[in-house]
Amino acid sequence: DTGVSQDPRHKITKRGQNVTFRCDPISEHNRLYWYRQTLGQGPEFLTYFQNEAQLEKSRLLSDRFSAERPKGSFSTLEIQRTEQGDSAMYLCASSLEGTSYSPLHFGNGTRLTVT
Amino acid sequence: KQEVTQIPAALSVPEGENLVLNCSFTDSAIYNLQWFRQDPGKGLTSLLLIQSSQREQTSGRLNASLDKSSGRSTLYIAASQPGDSATYLCAAGTGNQFYFGTGTSLTVIP
Numbered sequence: 465d466t467g468v469s470q471d472p473r474h475k476i477t478k479r480g481q482n483v484t485f486r487c488d489p490i491s492e493h494n495r496l497y498w499y500r501q502t503l504g505q506g507p508e509f510l511t512y513f514q515n516e517a518q519l520e521k522s523r524l525l526s527d528r529f530s531a532e533r534p535k536g537s538f539s540t541l542e543i544q545r546t547e548q549g550d551s552a553m554y555l556c557a558s559s560l561e562g563t564s565y566s567p568l569h570f571g572n573g574t575r576l577t578v579t
Numbered sequence: 580k581q582e583v584t585q586i587p588a589a590l591s592v593p594e595g596e597n598l599v600l601n602c603s604f605t606d607s608a609i610y611n612l613q614w615f616r617q618d619p620g621k622g623l624t625s626l627l628l629i630q631s632s633q634r635e636q637t638s639g640r641l642n643a644s645l646d647k648s649s650g651r652s653t654l655y656i657a658a659s660q661p662g663d664s665a666t667y668l669c670a671a672g673t674g675n676q677f678y679f680g681t682g683t684s685l686t687v688i689p
Binding site for chain 2: 508572
């Protein structure tokens with residue numbers, strides 16, 4: 465169990481640029497979540513995958529945001545035409561869902577700054 | 580939509596004191612409730628997960644309770660230590676996602 469890893473740790477970009485983040489979940493976990501957290505707030509749900517299927521997306525996830533999880537392994541979150549309001553910590557989490565619900569395991573996040 | 584509230588927003592205690600953090604949620608139809616710890620600039624570390632059929636969970640100096648009918652959970656920390664200083668978040672799980680509170684920032688003074 466090497467934990468959930470996210471890359472990069474920090475990203476600074478100019479408004480209007482596209483950015484892509486990567487998340488590698490714990491290997492046997494079938495669920496993968498993306499959350500966004502701003503200063504002083506709790507994480508807000510963006511989307512989640514069960515294996516390779518994206519099963520739910522928040523209304524927070526505008527059409528500039530897209531997430532994929534090819535082959536049910538790692539996941540990418542892309543933000544197109546970034547805006548200053550996109551500045552936040554983007555957190556990835558994974559869990560193993562079977563007959564009962566298992567704990568969420570989070571990565572250390574990618575901090576995005578849009579200038 | 581599930582709303583999760585944590586009180587107090589901040590707490591400062593002397594080392595060695597026992598303390599209770601509170602979490603309330605508006606929709607009792609939850610599958611589980613999870614408590615996390617977050618250090619500055621870092622991700623969340625899972626502390627305890629309580630399934631909806633359970634009343635409490637314990638891990639070391641931590642004890643979490645769940646009362647679904649009243650929409651409340653508490654995290655009890657015994658014999659607090661300076662290393663316990665962090666933000667503590669609770670999250671109500673509905674099966675497809677977790678709804679988070681804004682956290683309680685805990686400072687344990689040596």
